[in-house]
Amino acid sequence: MSAIIVLFVVFTILCLLRVPIAVSLGLSSIVALFMVDFTLYTVGLKMFNALNSATLMAIPGFVFAGVIMSKGGISFHLIEALKSWVGHFRGGLAVVTILACMIFAAISGSSPATAAAIGGIMIPAMVKAGYSKRYSMGLVAAAGTLGILIPPSIPLIIYATVAEASVGKLFAAGIIPGLLLTSLLLCSAIFHARRHNYGRLEKVPFQLRWKKTYKAIWGFLLPVFILGGIYSGAVTPTEAAFVSCLYGLIVSIFIYKEMTFNKFREVLKESINITAMIFLVIASAMVFGMFLTTEQVPQIFAQWIEASAANKWIFIIGVNLMFFLLGMFLEATAIILITLPILLPVLVLFDINIIHFAIIMTINMELAMITPPVGLNLFVVSGITKEKIGEVIRGVVPFYLLMVVALILVIIFPEISLLLAE
Amino acid sequence: MLKKLSSLEEGMAGLLFIAGVFVSLYGVFTRYILNMPQAWVTEIFEFLIVWSIFLGFGIALKENRHISVEILFDRLSYKAKMIINCISNCIGAGFAFFLMFTSIKLVTLTRVQGTETVDVGIPIWITLLVLPISMGLLGLYFIRKAYRSAKGDKKELTGEVEELYEEIEQQNRENHNKGVSL
Amino acid sequence: DATQVNGVQAMTIKISHVVAENTPKHKGALKMKEVIEEQSNRKIRVEIFPNSSLFGDKDEYQNLIANNVQFIMPEMTKLVGSEVGFNIPGMPFLFENDEAAENFWDGPKGKEVLARLQKDKVLGLTMWPNGAKHVTNNNHTISSPSDFAGLKVRTTGGQLLEELYKSLGAGSSSIPFGELYTALQQGTVDGQDNPYSNIESKKFAEVQEYLTIIGMNRVDYALLTNTTFWDGLNDESKRIVQAGIDAGTEIARDSAEKLNDEAYVKIQNESDIEINELTDEEIEAFKEHLQPVYDKWKEIIGEDIIEDAEKR
Numbered sequence A: 001m002s003a004i005i006v007l008f009v010v011f012t013i014l015c016l017l018r019v020p021i022a023v024s025l026g027l028s029s030i031v032a033l034f035m036v037d038f039t040l041y042t043v044g045l046k047m048f049n050a051l052n053s054a055t056l057m058a059i060p061g062f063v064f065a066g067v068i069m070s071k072g073g074i075s076f077h078l079i080e081a082l083k084s085w086v087g088h089f090r091g092g093l094a095v096v097t098i099l100a101c102m103i104f105a106a107i108s109g110s111s112p113a114t115a116a117a118i119g120g121i122m123i124p125a126m127v128k129a130g131y132s133k134r135y136s137m138g139l140v141a142a143a144g145t146l147g148i149l150i151p152p153s154i155p156l157i158i159y160a161t162v163a164e165a166s167v168g169k170l171f172a173a174g175i176i177p178g179l180l181l182t183s184l185l186l187c188s189a190i191f192h193a194r195r196h197n198y199g200r201l202e203k204v205p206f207q208l209r210w211k212k213t214y215k216a217i218w219g220f221l222l223p224v225f226i227l228g229g230i231y232s233g234a235v236t237p238t239e240a241a242f243v244s245c246l247y248g249l250i251v252s253i254f255i256y257k258e259m260t261f262n263k264f265r266e267v268l269k270e271s272i273n274i275t276a277m278i279f280l281v282i283a284s285a286m287v288f289g290m291f292l293t294t295e296q297v298p299q300i301f302a303q304w305i306e307a308s309a310a311n312k313w314i315f316i317i318g319v320n321l322m323f324f325l326l327g328m329f330l331e332a333t334a335i336i337l338i339t340l341p342i343l344l345p346v347l348v349l350f351d352i353n354i355i356h357f358a359i360i361m362t363i364n365m366e367l368a369m370i371t372p373p374v375g376l377n378l379f380v381v382s383g384i385t386k387e388k389i390g391e392v393i394r395g396v397v398p399f400y401l402l403m404v405v406a407l408i409l410v411i412i413f414p415e416i417s418l419l420l421a422e
Numbered sequence B: 001m002l003k004k005l006s007s008l009e010e011g012m013a014g015l016l017f018i019a020g021v022f023v024s025l026y027g028v029f030t031r032y033i034l035n036m037p038q039a040w041v042t043e044i045f046e047f048l049i050v051w052s053i054f055l056g057f058g059i060a061l062k063e064n065r066h067i068s069v070e071i072l073f074d075r076l077s078y079k080a081k082m083i084i085n086c087i088s089n090c091i092g093a094g095f096a097f098f099l100m101f102t103s104i105k106l107v108t109l110t111r112v113q114g115t116e117t118v119d120v121g122i123p124i125w126i127t128l129l130v131l132p133i134s135m136g137l138l139g140l141y142f143i144r145k146a147y148r149s150a151k152g153d154k155k156e157l158t159g160e161v162e163e164l165y166e167e168i169e170q171q172n173r174e175n176h177n178k179g180v181s182l
Numbered sequence C: 001d002a003t004q005v006n007g008v009q010a011m012t013i014k015i016s017h018v019v020a021e022n023t024p025k026h027k028g029a030l031k032m033k034e035v036i037e038e039q040s041n042r043k044i045r046v047e048i049f050p051n052s053s054l055f056g057d058k059d060e061y062q063n064l065i066a067n068n069v070q071f072i073m074p075e076m077t078k079l080v081g082s083e084v085g086f087n088i089p090g091m092p093f094l095f096e097n098d099e100a101a102e103n104f105w106d107g108p109k110g111k112e113v114l115a116r117l118q119k120d121k122v123l124g125l126t127m128w129p130n131g132a133k134h135v136t137n138n139n140h141t142i143s144s145p146s147d148f149a150g151l152k153v154r155t156t157g158g159q160l161l162e163e164l165y166k167s168l169g170a171g172s173s174s175i176p177f178g179e180l181y182t183a184l185q186q187g188t189v190d191g192q193d194n195p196y197s198n199i200e201s202k203k204f205a206e207v208q209e210y211l212t213i214i215g216m217n218r219v220d221y222a223l224l225t226n227t228t229f230w231d232g233l234n235d236e237s238k239r240i241v242q243a244g245i246d247a248g249t250e251i252a253r254d255s256a257e258k259l260n261d262e263a264y265v266k267i268q269n270e271s272d273i274e275i276n277e278l279t280d281e282e283i284e285a286f287k288e289h290l291q292p293v294y295d296k297w298k299e300i301i302g303e304d305i306i307e308d309a310e311k312r
Ligand code: NA
Pocket: A105, A106, A107, A108, A109, A110, A146, A147, A148, A149, A150, A151, A152, A153, A154
């Protein structure tokens, strides 16, 4: 127990000393592991293997594609065209951002990769169109989390495996809650933009709109290309990321003619920088998670909740609180794998539908990605914009509350999840 | 010396990344176009990208890209910033060098064991070599940052954003002096 | 009886594995925990970490050596990089059934292979089975070697499996297990091979059209511990731990067969997948086709070892 306290104290002190979060996480975990007689030379191996995963490999791919798109003229023309169509509405660009996040996330299944792909293009565009940077960053970080709720979703497949549920049913269950959350985000974005008088551009004549659309057709085709590539079975999501890099390079070199060798080197370095920043946090978070696991911290949490919950509703509130606390530090897959086996018997006890619970859990995992101090989507957005993490957190708060509203709706009305699943 | 090392690092990271992209695309080509998937692709692709990103840790540090909490730091005096920054970079170096030395042990051990990767049969210790190398470089960059902070280098003591604002202000002053109005 | 456990060392044993809780592996681990804790009067505590929650495929072996964990049970194909003998479950049509495989690993040659990990300070204790692998795919019924031509099959990786599929004219790619459902659904690969229990629990029948009962090769696990831990046990503690291992092994072996049988019934009843079982003549054709690969790997692994396995 004392090692756990030391862990949190050391982590807090290091963070306050302005030691990078990744290093604070890693170092405090190493100290704590040392205290419980863990042989430490395998820590490096843990970090190496944490990153050496085909699923995570989508992140460098979509980061690279995003940087190519933003520096090779593709996103410029895309934004120009989008602006010409919806720029004169209040909140038009925010709507585009949300929809783009939804589509991209639904393709990659990874929330951080989505935030990277869309954020790289849309945040600068929104800022240019007069949106506050804080708001734009918060929007992308929040909307980026949609992808694990709207199918296909890797966390839902993991859930299905552990809970022995049907993947097909779980996917179906995610659709309506996903659309509900999307529309909540859309409403708030339009409302917010109207209140702040954001980004009302001059109306563009129809002829020019078509011209801009034609010019931007290569950018519009990219999501179609990725979607088509994955759903036709040509490529895995990770491969799709790298195919879209190639596509982006070809378009920016031969069609927009904006990619020079020097620019390419810049793009490459930028992509490595962003990915390295994200991956060092992930690697350290895995060591952190490893310590929590050896000390059975998540199990202690879960067992405590099981013991003290008097009825179904107290249990659900308790579980959500536990997800919130774990979500501060751990990553979605880890949380599901560690807690679900312990929670399953309690679900039977309280007669809670496991498919309904899967959706509750998934929305919690979405929240975990934007819950500080360890929120991958927060890190991604901060990495792209070079803004301080605190700014991103401030920006994400209103959307966070909105997602909590969606969570409560999904908890109270099981039909939202179960309608399509059964 | 460190400068040469760091441009070598950047070059290597870039080449590995590009090689990773090509291997991934080759994998798609052989499976989808030729309908003849190659079993080695996934493993090699992952190693190339992971190696590249491990080398990237140091590059990202040089460019102040690793995120830190600045709540307390922002409220400190210049002198205190200097001291705190010096300490925090030394802590960072300690972390990196610790991982470097323990991974040297790991590499030595896996070398004696002679373990190989499952698909291609590369000796595991070679794939792990990137650990001590990248952590050693990361440690060196932390030391350099600590040294610069101690000397009062402004770049180390201001955040990226403040730095950007200062640049813009300087540009404005220069423009003003030249009589250019914006 | 307290006097009996006086000599028992107080300690915590960690068991880590990479699969779910409804598996023979986890049931075996639970039995180990139960027996060890009971017989030691809870002086020895056992903690089980399923689902790769503590260590994964790629780092559990090193952490075993470092004594950060005391028991792991990796799939044997994950160990081929350390010892070539662990290719045995991949050898085509080598064992008739679970029992034959168990007999081999309990016998002198099997023990010899398990003992070879001592160079890494690892003790190979015994084999826990998962079962024979059967092939599902989305293209057509498979009844002869030529039916594999052009098929894209996901395998667990390893050079032996790759060569087997290559000689059948199929391509193999090592898509991560967690991504396999989606890859099958979307046609990134056409098929996969796994025991019934995996096919059922991962719901592959939902996204596959044809199941071929072929049993070409197997999935088996090796129960491993490390010498640091083992040599540090006194006689009394070692006796208790060994009792746990024996009881766990029995449960794991029993439940593997039961689970596969149950899974097969479930697949039959709850999905529309078309099932065909290969006849002896059809299997003979496969054996003949794969003979060159078989002979090559027989030599690599060791003729005496494979000959012993053939007799089981
Ligand atoms: Na998705």
